Amino acid sequence: MQTANPTAHAKVSAEVLSSTGGPKKLRRAKIWQMGFFAANNTATNVMFFLMMNVAYFATGVVGLGTVLVSTIITGSRMFDGITDPIIGLWIDKTDGKYGKFRPFMLGGYLTMAVVIGLLFFTNHLVPENFKLPYFILLYVVYIIGYTFQTAVTKAGQSVMTSDPSQRPLFSTFDITLSGLLFTGGAMYLSNYLVPKYGGTFNSAGLFQEFALTALAISGVLTVLAIIGIWSSDRTENFGTGKAEKITFKDMWTILKGNRPLQMLIIAASTDKLGGSIATNSIVMVMLFGIIIGDFGMYGVISGIVLIPNIIIALFGTRFASKFGTRKGYVVSTWLAIGSFSGIFLLLTLGDPTQIRMDNWGFMTISFILLYIFGNGLRTLSGGLVIPMIPDVTDYETYKTGRYAPGVMGTIFSFVDKMISSFAQTVIGFTLAFIGFNEIFPDVNTPYSANIKWVTLFLYIGMLMFAWIASLIAMKFYELDKTRMQEIQVELENRREINNKK
Template sequence: METTKQINYNRAKTWQIGCFAFNNTATNVIMLLMGYVSYYATGVVGLSVVLVSSLLTSMRMFDAITDPIIGFVIDKTDGKFGKFRPMILIGYTIMAISILTMYNTLHLFPQNLKMIGFIAFYALYIIGYTFQTACTKAGQACLTNDPAQRPLFTRFDSIYNLLIFATGAQYASGYIAPKYGGFTFQAMQEFSLTFVSIAGLFTALAIIGIWSKDKTEFFGTGKKGPKVKFRDYVSVLKGNRPLQMLVVSAATDKLAMQTSGNNSTVMVMLYGIVIGNFGLYGKMSMITMIPTFFIILIGTKYASKFGSKKALVRFTWLSIISYTCVFLVLFLGDPTKISLENFGVMTALWITLMCLSKGFGTISGGIVIPMIADCADYETYLTGRYVPGMMGTLFSFVDKMISSFGATIVGLAVAYIGYTASMPQVGDPYSTPLFWVTIGLYLGMPIFGWICSLIAMKFYELDDEKMKEIQEKIVEIKLAAQEEEKQFA
């Protein structure tokens, strides 16, 4: 233990935070892979675009429903192997089996069973995904409770995901698609095996990172708290105002991201049709990597010094400004002149703004995860209950219910401009309606989400000073419990 301003914080070693952050990276690797499932489902399996979009929306709602159940299981678990390690392993195993089986067998199903098979495999994937992602949000509460140290998770997480999404984009657009002539069955076979294996390595590192902290002594007050019941979900969500505001902030941002930069269809429309150079997509991810890395270092340093709330607000404003500038470049300039082979003013503006917007957006989105741990500590401060699983999955439940409409929004948007039988493909004809749909999805939705975040943060009270007060109170509870144990020993 280290003493900081008379508070004995439970601090983690830097390598432990760095390793545990790989848990989120592992699930993001899988999420990146599953971002191309619509191409497999429509182009290989033969399901319709609107049907697949609707199914993905429905399954994301199912994903939201599983969250409270799995969070409850996590909070009730405290066995020989800890609370989080078994859940992480169970989650990855379920995901790996369901994904590899789907990508290798679903196209062989009889036509009348293909939709049922897709739903079944996807539902299993969701259950596994929820087990593992719930531990990312909940596990930080026992890893460290130092407000100045928690933003380190965002630093590691953001850097890892920066590398993964950059190399993943290059892998998809610069290797897999050219090698197989699109996202064919053979392409998805290689894609799925590669990414599931990478996620497995990251999962193992995450388990190592949390190993020594996954013990009762680091859970909340360090002793068994009040018995948790499933109906407590209602009282927690109703009584924890910071959690409510964080949910609003993150859910609107997630909905925006589901219809923007994290959506493969929108990237095909932007780079493959509007700009007319899909290969640039993967290259831009690599170009923005280094500048984004430095912005992440600055942003997390700012969060450690001034608190996560101030960092989120500051970088959300910067994100809005940078995306507005991106719109002006696309609207006033000629997007087809954005090219590394013919470097000019448009290319220089595009690269500069992409570097800034990527970095600012990474901080404003990534800082939310350690803030969930702050909300969990606030619940312990209020009620004495240590329910990190409940906090994380309550957050995810509302988040996913709102953001589940992302796939439907994209599906309906592209169907509106004529894509009803297949998704937009690289090299499709450019049109004004397609330009405005692309702008609305890629830029308009994120700006809308960030505005909602700024409004929500007006009512979020867990700034750096409040978190110090919370940790002081939890330390007092722990010391009182230890004295009580000595008296009865």
Template sequence: MTKAIGDQPSYYHESKLWRIGLFALNNSATNIYLFILGFVAYYAAGIAGLTVVVTSTVITGSRIFDGFTDPIAGFILDKLETRFGKFRPFMVIGNVTLATSILLMYSLTHIVPSSYTLIVFIGCYILYILGYTLQTSVTKAGQTVLTNNPKQRPLFAMFDGIVTALLFGLGQLYVASYLMQKHGDFTIGLFTELNTIAVIVSAIFTILAVIGITPKDKKEYYGLADNTVETRFKDYWPILKSNKGFLMLIISVATDKLAFSILRYQVVVVMLFGIVMGDFAISGVVSAIVTIPNVVITIITVAFATKWGLKKALVMSTWAGLSAAISLVGLFLLIEDPTMLSFENIGIPMILFIVFYTILLGFGGNSSALVNPMIADVSDYETFRTGRYIPGMMGTIFSFIDKLITSLPALIVGITVSLIGFSDEFPTVNDTLTDALFYTTVVLAFVIPMLGFIVTLIAMKFYPLDKKKMEEVQAGILAMKQTNHSPDKEKNVF
């Protein structure tokens, strides 16, 4: 299985570039649902009749439940072996479940009797979570079989980052500049059109991702040749406690994602562009404008990662994102009238906004793209450390902590806007700008991301898996395979 590849050591195995690109679409397939669910608060509160606090609480509680489903999914994934491989069944079943949940949620919740509205909404949201958990667990765990070459692993981040930039950029343009113009508001017609396209595109992406991973979804790529160590639920805590790289990665990326989830939360986007800047359509145009620069930023970051390692690439991106967030806070506090930031009045302030916002979205969003190959690194490090090949468990421990933290955006935004007078409905493009709305928007959109970036920089100081360490890890795993020996084989404990 392992042979010398060009000038690469014999302990590396690779995938064809196009297969890495196709497998990256598995993450894109779930990100599509993440994008359209960003608008669910407007459906639940504006159409189905649930209050702001109830809607936010359900979304937050569901995300916490989502976290608890992850370890179970990871446990099953690590033990699963079928004629169709370990990973592909999870991908297909997960995507079908996601599609079913969305179709049911938006067709039933607003038409059932009001006494059943909340129950139906919660039930459909839980079904969505189950599908999301199944498919996203493969995005993280499947990295380990795709390639272990440190020059190839960052390429997943490149493909993922490019598609994510296009997805969120063009998706925002489609909603803000087309659907909103066509339907006038967040109506059931808008949601039906948006969700239908999302379900179809996500299914196509999943099929392509299955094609991408097929040659590597085989037992010969599942960790050690003698991978007989039993995995138990009680092993979760020792992994989290003893794998320092894993713990630091969780802290850094989870805080980044919390901040970025708030920035991209559609209520905050409406507040920033539709109320503070006075024209929600600007969000679509800006998203389209920054898409190409963000693709370039992703390519630059991945090129940096292939040369200097994933850790240094994340630190570099975080510094850039932090600088942009600080600059945006300063810009909004210094300008007298934020509505002057428009394409009808293009001047230095608007140009600066586009530049800083591009850097924030591009470099700040790189943590989400880089995390998947970094999870593969910490998973290999666990194999090197203990002899256990448990990518499902590793990936879903990360998801568990990650989702507990990122369950907070809906609750944070919901409680925050209710404190400034929006307890029944979320702020919309028809609301008048007040000082409270202005400062709340600046804090949610830019100050919280600043705090997330700072935590990441601190955590990366203690993250041990630089490029040199990963070379040692891969050489050590090969030696274990060749000697049919793992560090804890005799002890069968961590």
């Protein structure tokens, strides 16, 4: 394993760059291509947003039990993680007329489209004895289609651009598009669909209209993403331009021998666990509904943070482009720690009940500002993880000759999903410790000191643990901007040699 030596890397990089013409050799995508390809992640997030509500359909329309449906959905996340490496290996073995990635993008969307159509238009109509197995079958096939397309988001970036300074641009588009999606989707669901169908989720018509809207938007975004990656999805851009056979055995070899991948997994998975806990609806109910005492403020402030999130993403990704993705991630993590430390001090030393939209005093202004910056920085640091995945992919190619973007991305996803799936378990055990063994707290639960400290632990404490673990991992992550320039120039030289053969 090569170890980090910044001084030596800088010297070698400078010599290589000056003798080869430097960064001008590196392959760059057009800005619109980066933006179009980022739509692939938004396309799958549209489907994800729809399926976030499938439990309401399964219980209220199909008539399945709540515990049963919850168990099926939880188990499906484990299945989702298991399918990731298998599909990743399949992607790495693919290299046909239509490239490596485009077939999986289109196949994933079409698979999900068929399943979603059958699920929301037929599941409640089949005989009673077949409703459960039919639901399980469709949900399993949906997971496979979803993994097809999501795997490309992580794997496909390696062919879009080899310039380390351009890769953070993906996060700019991704954070912006995802922010617009989830804000607009929440408004569409709560302000249009639910009122239109009687104010409840127990209507087949609601979910059918929801499904058709999601399929249309996701379809357009998928087409844009395919167009974005079209000219890059070619054999000469895969690794060194020379095919290397990838097997199941290589998965363990890659994970065992690639230190930057190991460190990135630790950083990203702990971030995901902390974020999944902090943003869980139960934690939000306790923070806004019980500690602050006004759950309606949560909806208002969620709309307020959209534009600041986009602005923070623009400045943050520009910083990462200039100084390297690793440095951008580290700086945004430190700033997030500072913002959430401020929220902790505000809620412990001040009076949270003074935080009101009709009471613009010190508590309200301070909380909103800290919440905006903290949420934006948390989103930014999480978004910068994605362009670091092609960096560890290229490092593997540089070190061993293996080009395995599918395996790299899905190994990352597998570990990430396994760890983040513990979020609900952490919340459940923590609340059980203070007496909530049968039901979760809601907006009508009386305030208590125990609830306050548990809320602060789940909302802030878990994030702090995650960020500290991430910063420690980044100490052993050698792929800074200088190192990546050295690696990319070497890979370009190898590609030129192999493509001439």
